[in-house]
Amino acid sequence: MKTAFFTICSRNYLAFALTLRQSVLRAEPDHAFYIFLADEAADADRLSSIEVIPVVELERPEIASMALRYTIMEFNTAIKPFCFEHLFRKLDFEAAIYLDPDIEVFQPLTLVHAHLQSGASCVLTPHILEPIRDDDSPSDIDILRSGTFNLGFAAFARTPEAERFLSWWARRLTEHCFVDLERGLFVDQKFAELAPSFISALSILRDPGYNVAYWNLMHRTVDQSGKDWQVNGLPLTFFHYSGVIAGEPGILSKHQTRFATSRTAGVEPLIDLYLQKLAAHDHLHWSKIPYAFSSGPDGTRIPDPIRRHLPRERTIRAPLTPSDIAFWNAPSERVDQTSGKVITRLMLSIYESRPDLREVFALATAGGRHLFHAWFLTHGATEYGLSPIWTEPAFSTSRPGTLSRHLAWLQIRLAQARRRIIGS
Incomplete structure (x- = not known):
C-alpha cells in the first residue's frame, strides 16, 4: 500500500517533529513523512528537503475560526482528521499513519502495516493493557476521562468506512475539540471511543512494544539488549515521550506522579539520549518561536x-478588534455586581471553566465576589498570563487588601488539595 507517515506540530515543537522524522525514516526508509504545521510557515532555509505542509494549505474554510477557537494544544489535535483526508484526497495515499511529534520510532511498524494490508480500516492502541492496581496518577479513572485509546498514534486505510469516520470526526472537532473533562471532552481523543462502534474493520493493537509511555510503564519493563531496546523482552517499536522537559533528563513526564524520576521508571538512558537528539535538532531555536495564532494583530x-x-466568522488575520476587547472587559450581566469589585465577562469565563473556583467562591454572595475579585487580580492574572489590557477594568475599581489576597489564595489551594485527594 502507498502509505505516508505524518505528524502535526506548531513551530515551537519542530525539534520534536524533526527528531520523530529522523527516526521514522531510519526505520521506514521507503515511506514518505510529512509535518503538518498548525501555525504559520516556518523558516524554509532550516527545513529544506523536508515535507512541511502549513495549515493554510489544507484549504479548509472552517480551520480559520478553529485556530482562534482553540488553544495551541486543542488546535494541533483538531486538525488531525483534516490531515488524513488531505493525504488521501490530495496526495493519493492509500494509508496514513499518524504519530505525535514527541514519539521516537525504533523498529518498522510491521504489525500496523500487516493489519492495514489485511483489510483493517483503522488501527489504534489502548492506553493500558492491564488494570492499574495503585492510586497514583494517571489512574484508571484518569484514563477513562481522557479516553481508552491514545491518539498519539492512529492509522487509517483509505476505505469507505474510514473516510466516513474521518468526515464525522472532522465535523465534531470543528466545534468540540476542547479540554473539558466536565463535559466528557478531551480534544480529539474522546471521540475515538466510538471507533469500535463506527468502524467494523477496526484493529486494536495490543503489542507492548507500541506506544510505550508514562501511562503504561507500570506494566512494561524497558531495557537495552546490545544496540536495541526491548519492552518485556520484545522489540521496542516506538516510545512516546509525553511530558518530558528539555534539559531535565531525570523527569519522566510532568503529567504523572507514579515514578519519582525517569531512573525509577527504568528509562533514564532512553530519555537522556532523546533529549540530546532534541538539542541536536535545535530545540533551543524552535522553542522560542511564538505561536502565530496566540495574539491579535497588535500583539x-x-x-x-x-x-x-x-464568533465563528473571525479570521486568522484579524482575531481581535477593540470592540472584542471592550466586550470581554465589560461587567458581566450574569453576575450581581458589587461596588468596587467588578466581575468582567472574561473573569466570569475563567470562573465557569474552573471547578475549583466554583467550589470556593460563591458569586451569588458579596463575600464570594469579593474573594474571587481578589484571587483574579492577585493570582489569576498571573496564572493565565494576562496583560494589563485584560486586568485594568478590575484593577480600576478596587485593589484587594493583603488579607483578601491571602484568604483567596488559601481557599483555592485547599479546594485543589481536596479535589486531588478525592480524585475529582
Whole structure:
C-alpha cells in the first residue's frame, strides 16, 4: 500500500517533529513523512528537503475560526482528521499513519502495516493493557476521562468506512475539540471511543512494544539488549515521550506522579539520549518561536478562556478588534455586581471553566465576589498570563487588601488539595 507517515506540530515543537522524522525514516526508509504545521510557515532555509505542509494549505474554510477557537494544544489535535483526508484526497495515499511529534520510532511498524494490508480500516492502541492496581496518577479513572485509546498514534486505510469516520470526526472537532473533562471532552481523543462502534474493520493493537509511555510503564519493563531496546523482552517499536522537559533528563513526564524520576521508571538512558537528539535538532531555536495564532494583530495575547466564545466568522488575520476587547472587559450581566469589585465577562469565563473556583467562591454572595475579585487580580492574572489590557477594568475599581489576597489564595489551594485527594 502507498502509505505516508505524518505528524502535526506548531513551530515551537519542530525539534520534536524533526527528531520523530529522523527516526521514522531510519526505520521506514521507503515511506514518505510529512509535518503538518498548525501555525504559520516556518523558516524554509532550516527545513529544506523536508515535507512541511502549513495549515493554510489544507484549504479548509472552517480551520480559520478553529485556530482562534482553540488553544495551541486543542488546535494541533483538531486538525488531525483534516490531515488524513488531505493525504488521501490530495496526495493519493492509500494509508496514513499518524504519530505525535514527541514519539521516537525504533523498529518498522510491521504489525500496523500487516493489519492495514489485511483489510483493517483503522488501527489504534489502548492506553493500558492491564488494570492499574495503585492510586497514583494517571489512574484508571484518569484514563477513562481522557479516553481508552491514545491518539498519539492512529492509522487509517483509505476505505469507505474510514473516510466516513474521518468526515464525522472532522465535523465534531470543528466545534468540540476542547479540554473539558466536565463535559466528557478531551480534544480529539474522546471521540475515538466510538471507533469500535463506527468502524467494523477496526484493529486494536495490543503489542507492548507500541506506544510505550508514562501511562503504561507500570506494566512494561524497558531495557537495552546490545544496540536495541526491548519492552518485556520484545522489540521496542516506538516510545512516546509525553511530558518530558528539555534539559531535565531525570523527569519522566510532568503529567504523572507514579515514578519519582525517569531512573525509577527504568528509562533514564532512553530519555537522556532523546533529549540530546532534541538539542541536536535545535530545540533551543524552535522553542522560542511564538505561536502565530496566540495574539491579535497588535500583539495582544488572546486569553484561552475566551477562545471558545469567539464568533465563528473571525479570521486568522484579524482575531481581535477593540470592540472584542471592550466586550470581554465589560461587567458581566450574569453576575450581581458589587461596588468596587467588578466581575468582567472574561473573569466570569475563567470562573465557569474552573471547578475549583466554583467550589470556593460563591458569586451569588458579596463575600464570594469579593474573594474571587481578589484571587483574579492577585493570582489569576498571573496564572493565565494576562496583560494589563485584560486586568485594568478590575484593577480600576478596587485593589484587594493583603488579607483578601491571602484568604483567596488559601481557599483555592485547599479546594485543589481536596479535589486531588478525592480524585475529582
